[in-house]
Amino acid sequence: MTAKEGREVHALTIDYGQRHRKEIEAAKKVAKHFGVRSHKVLRIDLADIAGSALTDRNVRVPTQRTLEEMGRGIPVTYVPARNTIFLGLALAYGESIDADEIVIAANWQDSSGYPDCRPEFYQAFEEVARLGTKRGVEGRPIKIVTPLIAMTKADIVRKGEELGVPWRLTWSCYLGGEKACGVCDSCQLRLKGFKEAGVKDPLPYARRAQTL
């Protein structure tokens, strides 16, 4: 949600042992750009309990996959129960600062097929949030809000343009190179979105996938 809409925004970033620091640095810059009320970075070492190509440098992040290949099941970049943990932490933090909503930018429509990006997952978690907290018992449950869930990447780019998102400060690439790789699933889906929206992505890319 934007501060524009009259909401007081507190940002929470989870440093879960990602193989690179790029997205955490990007989160800090974007939070600062929009002047959020506070931005907290919470450290938890998921690499220790939940192996994934996103936390383990020994697992190769797939690149140059076609959209058809991406459509075939859950990729190795899946981190077990990652969004459940993120939401649990956000719920604890949200309740402690008396927040009314947890907003998470999960995207199902145009995603890599992560189960914890599905709308029904967020509906189920909202029920957990209602039943498992003091706020819920008091009849003021914290809502789980997923504004991007049903949008295509192109829709998201268009919405971002409308809201003045500073794309140059953002990071989507699964790898942590100086430039975005351009060929991992995340880069490809991002570039496809920009292309379809007719917007130029200002981020420098090391390569461009053959498939786009």
Place this chain on the structure above:
Amino acid sequence: MTAKEGREVHALTIDYGQRHRKEIEAAKKVAKHFGVRSHKVLRIDLADIAGSALTDRNVRVPTQRTLEEMGRGIPVTYVPARNTIFLGLALAYGESIDADEIVIAANWQDSSGYPDCRPEFYQAFEEVARLGTKRGVEGRPIKIVTPLIAMTKADIVRKGEELGVPWRLTWSCYLGGEKACGVCDSCQLRLKGFKEAGVKDPLPYARRAQTL
């Protein structure tokens, strides 16, 4: 679940910034006693995002409360969304080691009134586990098992006796003294359970509450 029942047990303890180390040390001893397959202690600093008398030494843990007082709503020892976070972490770990069940010793029948100890909370979380994981998508969801949820503390003591629980290695007290305090809600409910079961609690206590 016990190893007796043919299950391979992997224990997970969350070091969430409790005000004392006693229960983590106790968990290690009990895990060792029962010869679990592995025991992992995962560190996450909840004190930073979720204030509670259990994480903040500046908040006093209530003592000498009567059962009637304990029955009046959610106490200051409530940690926002604690069991949601615990289950999220257990789900990640469970999926990464291909576990079939997550067993948690939450107890509602005879508890201090924490919302995340209610049976319906665990049912809702099981749905989250089914929808938010690869295992769920594959039709092999991880079950959430709460064997103690509907038992009284006396029932739990009787069951523990039957299973040979080494009570002297366990810890229930909210405070971290050399001896259990005997007067916090947790000590009182434990002592009441032992008394009703007609079993002697071998743990040394600093005091005994007037109310028992």
